Amino acid sequence: MGERCSTAAVLTVVLFLSIQLPISNQSLEENQLFSTGQDEITSTEVRIHNLGGSWDDNQVLEWSPNHLEFNRTIQFSILIEGVNSTDKIESMTLNMTWIYNVSTGDPLLSENLSISSLKPHENGLFMYFNYTYPLDIFHDEYEISLDTLDSDGLLHTFNHKGINVIAYDMHLNPVGVGFDSKILFANNQITSLELFIQNTGSVYTDIEFQIIFLTQLPSNWNQPNLFVLDANLSGGENSTALFEFQAPSDAYPSKDSMPSIEFQLIAEFEDFTGQMVEFYNVNYSLESELVPFDSLANISAYRTNFSTDLIKNNFIELDSNVDILEYSLISFENRSIEFFFEFENFGFSQTTFELEVVSQNSIDFEVYSSTDDQRSLEGQQSTITNLQPLDSVYFRCQINFISENQITKDPIAIIIRNANSGTTFDLEIPIFMLEFDDLIYSTLDLDSFELVSNLSSPQNDSFTLFLSIPWNNVFDVSYFENNWRFFVTISGPDSLAVPQISFELQQNNSSITNPYEFTIDEDQFFSILFDIGKDTDIGNYSIDINIGQITDDTINALNFETQLELTILENSSLFEPGQNDSDDDDLIDDSNNTSNNNSTDIGQDNLTNSSSNDLVNNTDEQINNSTNNTQQNNTDLTQNQDGDSDSNDSTKSQDKDTKSWIYIILALIVISLTSIFFIRKKISRENPNLEDKTIVEINTPVISNIQPEINSDEGLTVLHQWTDNNGYTWKQMSDRSMLWWNGTEWVPVNYN
The missing domain is CATH 2.60.40.1510 (ntegrin, alpha v. Chain A, domain 3)
Incomplete structure (x- = not known):
């Protein structure tokens, strides 16, 4: 038993180690890779350019053995990737070897580069090294390599594809002017163009060259004179050529511009069979211009x-x-x-x-x-x-x-x-x-275009404000930045937003966003559609309109702000005068509310209320109570039906809702007529001698009692009195009527 336990323990340890060892090795490898990627050379590279070339320029791989010194200077661009510090680099050696000396190990260039010249560049180090090779070096291919030894003794070698030094080549350059300059001509003046020509090939190459003038000059001009110092050159030798132009006396001014001065350089050498072989054929061109002699x-x-x-x-x-x-x-x-x-x-x-x-x-x-x-x-x-x-x-x-x-x-x-x-x-x-006094003008009528700065509107109302921008020719000039941002806000006395006042922006009757970016055009106008909520507090509000120029020159950008005052007046049609004075007024208010809450025929409700009120005014207390009970039952029934209709709105179509309301109205009419019939019958039994005309005679004084007296101020008190920004004084009475002072008397306004 003890042996089995020991064996099991040993197997458990072995199994645990077999699972853990791969994990440990993987972690070690990851650490090594991380260390290598951060602090070891990953690659080296060399590129070849003329002086002043950049890393991404095309490499220059053809060179001449006997060129001018500037054109014999090779710029080596060297990149070491993977390290950001020279501490990991022990040495760098740049080699350039003629292809026939590779086996002997005799390089033309073997330069131990200065490590201190390396500079940080992205994910590595970078440097330039310039080398001017001697005149008359051997022509043919040259191998180029870079050997980099790091601090760990590891050698990194980069082998370039090499360059080619060609045996036959020519060079031409204007003297005193560049190919990007112009040759000038003036009336009756001589213009000279001198050319420097060189055989830049190997020293043992003998060549012949010729220059051909290609430009077709104006008809009144003579062809230029051409002088060549020496047309036969050995490798490394040079010569000059001279063009002389004689401008006619009437050359300037000219309807036509001067053509470019073009010429061709052709060079040949004699091969071992005695045949002339063309190796160079290049066209050159310089711009020219006619100018006056006196500047x-x-x-x-x-x-x-x-x-x-x-x-x-x-x-x-x-x-x-x-x-x-x-x-x-x-x-x-x-x-x-x-x-x-x-x-x-x-x-x-x-x-x-x-x-x-x-x-x-x-x-x-x-x-x-x-x-x-x-x-x-x-x-x-x-x-x-x-x-x-x-x-x-x-x-x-x-x-x-x-x-x-x-x-x-x-x-x-x-x-x-x-x-x-x-x-x-x-x-x-x-x-x-x-100077713009203002960029935008506001009006309520585009036809009359009467400018407004102060607006007023009652609660539960809407109106449209038009905004016009007068055209100015400066908007159409090429250098003026005709780009604008249009923004509108509404704020109350406390400078806060007013959600009870909503508005919509339009441009030429099409809806736009707020803010809105646009370009000013002719015959352009904006409009703002205001909707004043019935719960909006009465008082003064501010409509702020901002138009700012969109430009990179924020210091000199034009900006225009227009502020309009909006006065919200109380809409007395939302309230019945003296609605808390009597039970009769409560009844009228309730029935009005019932009519508003139920989308029924208002005319039918008024008919029902009118019938009920006639009965009330022509019966005693008992009849009045009975009629009120009937009216209350009718109201309850209407409200119940209304509630049932609202609960089913989400599932019934519009046609079914309409039919339901028709049934309710018919039911109300039947109940009202039935109630009137039984009440009148009861009255007839209790008062057999009472005639219908008696009831009509009683109605007259009752109607006159509830008729409001507009010109009477008896029993009224002032609820609120104020003076607006225009100097007008207003007051609101306890019956919700509004009056304003015209200087001699109070005048009623907006009275219903």
Whole structure:
């Protein structure tokens, strides 16, 4: 027995260990992976570019053995991923080896890179290394590799696909101008274009080249003269070529623009069979322009400082059909404005210019140069010396308006004088001052369009308020941001929202949201449909209408707020005068409530009540009680039927509800007629000599007693008296009637 227990215990321990060991190993592996991913080199890479290239640019894999030094400098871009610190890197070696020296281990470049040059970059380290290879290196392929040794002694090697140094190649470049520059021509002037040409191939390559002019010049022009210093070049040698253009005396101005100057460079070498082999054929192009011999000042004004959003210039004629606001400066609400301007030396040679900015108005303005934007020009004047052809200078002008000139439209003038020729050039920019007293106008009638600022409405009523935005031409100019947000709120005396007053916004009779974003158009109007609840407290309320411009320039954004006063008056039709004075009034009020609670025929209820009241007024106390009991039973029956109908509304159709009400009305009529019949019969037995006309004669004084006397104030007290914002005084009497003081007497209003 003891042996069995020992065996079971041993098996239990073995089973437990067999389950736990895989878990322990898995945890260890996970820890190792986590450590490796955070602190070990995962990959290395090298890319090759010209000087100034970036990591994502296309690699440059073809190079020339005898190029200019700038074009013989290789930029190596090196990336080490997986580590963010140089502590894990022991050394880095960059190798570049001619393909035929790989076996001998004789590299052209073997550079031990400086680890301190590595900089953190995303998930690794990054650096550049520039290498200028010597002239006349061997042509053909070169292998490139990077060997990185980490602090644990592990070597990481990256092998690049290599570069190719080609044996035959050519290079051409304009002298004194770039390919992004323009060649200038002026009347009766000679324009020269000098070209630098080099054989950048291997030293033992002999080539011949030729240059062919491709441009078709205007018909009154002669073809240019071409001079070539040496058309035969060995590897590494260079030569020059010169084009000379003679412009005719009437070249400027011209209806047509000058074409681009295009030419072709073709180079050949002789192979071992004596045949000429073409290895280079490239077309080159430079822009050209006709300019006057004496420089003009081309002035341009902009709304932004990036030479965009042009206001106007002095060398392009304006379209007479364009709105003047398109080429003007506009100040809204007397705010300061700024604009930017430049002028260009539009001429054949360098020139000195004198600048002055003036205005006939007594406005305050300052001019700043782009070279010193913190200090304004003294006297708003400046001299620009030796400005090169087609070069420009830039300025900023800040304008502040004073109160005396709020509506001025006099322009601001930029005047520039050519100091060499004495010619003056100017540019005038109109200035408009726009002020909106209000952007939106409110009325209750679009036909008469009588403006309103104070509104009044009784409880349990509704009305429509129309809002119109007068059209202004500035809304249609290209630079004006015609984007707006429309928002309406209603608040009470305590500035809180008023749920008892609901409203709906519409634009041209179509429902819109609140707030609502829109663009101002012609013949546009909004409307607000107000619904005043019967439980709304009487008094003054505020309708706030806000229209704000949507723009990134939040400082100068236009914003308009309109506040209308809404006075809620008591609707006396919701209350019967003297409803607590007698039992008869209670009866009339109850029957009215019954009629309101049940969707029955009001005319039939009035008929029933009228019959009951006639009986009451023509019988003694016993008959009155009997009639009241009958009336109460009828009311209870109506209420019970009403309750039954309400409980079944969710399951019955509209037709069934209508039939039920018809049955109830018929039942009420039958019960009322039956009651009247028995009462009249009983009265006839007790008073056999009483005739019907007696009852009619009694009715007359009773009706006159309950007739309200409108002009009598006997027994009435003032419940509430106040004066509104318009200066009118109101008061409400104890019979719920409303009166206002016209200056001599109290006048009843809204009396039912």
